[in-house]
Amino acid sequence: MGTVYLVGAGPGAPDLLTLRAAEILKRAEVVFHDALVHPQTLELAALAEKIAVGKRSGRHSTAQKFINKRLVDAARDHEVVVRLKGGDPTIFGRAQEEIDALRGAGITFEIVPGVTAATATAAELGVSLTRRGFARHVVFVTPRTAAGERENDWAASVLAADTAVIYMGAGLAETISAELIRRGKRRDTPLALVESASLPERRVLPGTLADLPELARRAGLGPTVVLLGEVLRAVLAESTATSIKEIEAFLKHA
């Protein structure tokens, strides 16, 4: 019986993988990977059979139960099985369903943490998600609910936190903006919608909470996160740039 490694591939750029993840990929015999994992990251698994089971493959995503079963079966035939997930496996990665299946089948597993999109995005914007004397909590949240899920009061968690990072929110931009404003969040709360963080095709769309629906309309098809909070105000306000290119140049340099 082998070991299944649930490995975080990081936010996108292949060099934001951890050394541990790279070492495990080199030894992997099978890799089940999300569709968005970078090709250069997959190349590290030179010996492995690579199987896309990914969400967002454009066509369909493999049912979670079927992924769980394949992981268990693979651990019966191989020493080193990798489940490679975008970002960090413990943040919106549906890792728990796979963990439960592996525990239930008596398979040894190990989780390798990764850089999550929120901090990679903050790094690119040159802004800290927390700030001494200013922001002492940051929430990572998704407004998406699963079928049959209990009420998800995502908005309450955003309202209570100094800084919020919204994952998988671009498609719900109208709802997010309207609901937060209705419940008392300032319309001019600084916000940035960032698409394809850490990749060359990255786009930064800065604005305010009231602008979010318009920003989402301008975004493309890449994965997005929305950063929201006063920590962004200084960096956005200082910019007198009018184009995205200029804003990016400003954000990157002093």
Added chain:
Amino acid sequence: MGTVYLVGAGPGAPDLLTLRAAEILKRAEVVFHDALVHPQTLELAALAEKIAVGKRSGRHSTAQKFINKRLVDAARDHEVVVRLKGGDPTIFGRAQEEIDALRGAGITFEIVPGVTAATATAAELGVSLTRRGFARHVVFVTPRTAAGERENDWAASVLAADTAVIYMGAGLAETISAELIRRGKRRDTPLALVESASLPERRVLPGTLADLPELARRAGLGPTVVLLGEVLRAVLAESTATSIKEIEAFLKHA
């Protein structure tokens, strides 16, 4: 004029560094590092002068303003200057003060994100911080306030979030437990205090919110995080272990 890289060293284990961080350390001419950064991580910076400016050095920590000035001065004399911080620079890393100083002095800088303690701890516990149909938000929070800081309602953010990870909280365990219970959080909310996550000397102290003061008394001097929320219930309840070693063995394997 050189570039200053604000680099996340990850949660503790040297192989939880990113490939990008390792590559920058190899080119570094000067490294200003926190006291808790692993010696093997520092060894990667073979060419660099290494200067501890760290918090928690046991004796004193260098004043933040002095660190800011040294970074600016170093960038005037060197091509590649690294400020190496535990975890991720944008999460409780006081990066913003250094960013502001660098921007003010016209120094080019870049932030390299890292694995933060929260997800490394979740990985070791074998538990996801979010869980489809169950936990759709996770807050990272510290109850510590700086001198002159506005009121920090850390408790409100914990109460509103499905899962909470409390950084730098062990010394305030009595306050955390009492305040959350007073404001309606269940006494039996599952909790784990984890010390020295990702290192060989790691300790996991599982319990409930009511137990937190006792768990904190049993913890040592290493850095701690407290995980709190229903996502932990299954994994802790399934354990019939009575010693920490047994709990760890249970958490690690099925």
